[in-house]
Amino acid sequence: MVVWTDFERSTIQDIFSKMDYEVVGPAALTRCLIVYPWTQRYFGNFGNLYNAAAIMGNPMVAKHGTTILHGLDRGVKNMDDLKTTYAELSVLHSEKLHVDPDNFKLLSDCLTIVVAARFGEAFTAEVQAAFQKFLAVVVSSLGRQYH
Amino acid sequence: MSLTDKDKISKSADAIGADALSRMLVVYPQTKTYFSHWPDLGPNSASVKNHGKNVMGGIALAVSKIDDLTAGLLELSEQHAFQLRVDPANFKILSHCILVVIAGLFPKDFTPEAHVAVDKFFCGVSLALAERYR
Numbered sequence: 001m002v003v004w005t006d007f008e009r010s011t012i013q014d015i016f017s018k019m020d021y022e023v024v025g026p027a028a029l030t031r032c033l034i035v036y037p038w039t040q041r042y043f044g045n046f047g048n049l050y051n052a053a054a055i056m057g058n059p060m061v062a063k064h065g066t067t068i069l070h071g072l073d074r075g076v077k078n079m080d081d082l083k084t085t086y087a088e089l090s091v092l093h094s095e096k097l098h099v100d101p102d103n104f105k106l107l108s109d110c111l112t113i114v115v116a117a118r119f120g121e122a123f124t125a126e127v128q129a130a131f132q133k134f135l136a137v138v139v140s141s142l143g144r145q146y147h
Numbered sequence: 148m149s150l151t152d153k154d155k156i157s158k159s160a161d162a163i164g165a166d167a168l169s170r171m172l173v174v175y176p177q178t179k180t181y182f183s184h185w186p187d188l189g190p191n192s193a194s195v196k197n198h199g200k201n202v203m204g205g206i207a208l209a210v211s212k213i214d215d216l217t218a219g220l221l222e223l224s225e226q227h228a229f230q231l232r233v234d235p236a237n238f239k240i241l242s243h244c245i246l247v248v249i250a251g252l253f254p255k256d257f258t259p260e261a262h263v264a265v266d267k268f269f270c271g272v273s274l275a276l277a278e279r280y281r
Contacts (some may be wrong), residue, residue, distance in 0.1 A: 117254035125173035
């Protein structure tokens with residue numbers, strides 16, 4: 001079982017209470033699709049992803065970025081049982097979406113960078129550690145139902 | 148942001164190096180194992196600041212040798228391979244921390260296009276640094 005310090009709990013709650021989902025979600029997903037272009041393989045039906053400008057202007061990408069980020073909400077509310085919280089989504093990503101779990105880490109790195117850009121100095125090393133720990137546990141939970 | 152915005156980066160190189168290194172030591176505690184000989188691993192530690200400067204110096208060297216990183220970083224690769232023996236997985240970790248620092252310092256300039264360019268460059272540097280390992 002993952003043990004969370006008080007600092008980690010409050011840091012995660014704080015970050016997500018200030019989260020601008022409609023900006024950060026799309027920013028993280030578009031960054032992932034641009035920085036790691038092979039991730040585009042999962043979005044064949046999203047239309048024009050031919051270059052960075054197209055990706056950044058693509059409304060389907062934006063909508064999906066917001067959806068993904070909201071997917072973290074249930075984790076924020078259930079930090080003490082992320083395994084169970086994400087079991088269903090894990091099955092979905094494995095059985096239906098066929099997403100290589102390595103991609104979860106790529107997206108979470110992009111999300112970390114977007115959040116760092118927004119928080120600036122407030123994104124201290126300790127805050128970064130808490131945020132990355134949270135994302136790492138979510139990523140691990142999402143990969144658990146793969147077989 | 149073009150890599151002449153590395154002028155922005157090169158002006159703050161020392162600060163970036165120090166911040167990235169101290170972040171790495173906090174966020175990825177396993178990296179502390181390489182620095183057991185330092186008395187102080189905190190962010191204000193002279194050892195950390197100095198070493199951050201060294202690392203960014205290495206990156207500046209890599210920028211100047213960008214068209215042949217393998218040849219340009221040969222000596223550094225040998226140093227990392229035979230003396231320091233740093234597991235190359237850690238290059239990725241430090242690269243990520245540098246990106247986080249740059250994003251925090253230059254949020255408007257660190258666009259996705261800039262990000263992919265810098266990440267690609269760091270990957271090339273990491274590869275060149277690992278050349279002499281085996």
